Amino acid sequence: MAKNLEKWIVAQRKHHLSDRHIQMARELGLNPDKLGKIDNHKQEPWKAPLEEFIEDIYLKQFKKSEPDNIRSLKQIQQDEKRKREEKKEKKELRKLNQISPLTDEK
Structure with missing residues (x-):
């Protein structure tokens, strides 16, 4: 599993975000480690809740x-795993195709 996806999974659980909000935050390039600073609307009432903040900047x-x-x-992880396996299979096929029986053509 990719390290960056692990961080997003932790952030999703910690901040109770939906897949939609995580997708938006990833597309915006937000740092999952820094979401706690943004999700501080209970202590700092002038801040919008994290979900609203993400929706607002995504719209802008x-x-x-x-x-x-x-x-x-999870779907992204499965897709990446499938891609890696396909790439590995292609690489092995290429390797097998390069190794051909030696022929004497003199």
Whole structure:
């Protein structure tokens, strides 16, 4: 599992964020380690709750209310694992194709 996805999984649990909000935050380039500073609306009442903050800056940045394709972190992990396995298989096939029986063509 990728380190950056592990951090997002921890942040999702810690801040009670949905897959939609995590997808938005990732597209915005937010740092999952720094979400605690933003999610401080109980101690600092002038701050918006984290979900509203993410939605607001996403709308400002991308001019749309939510991502076109919302994928859960588990789905992203599965896709990456499948991709790695396919890449490994292709690499092994190429290796097998390069090793051919020696022929004497003199």
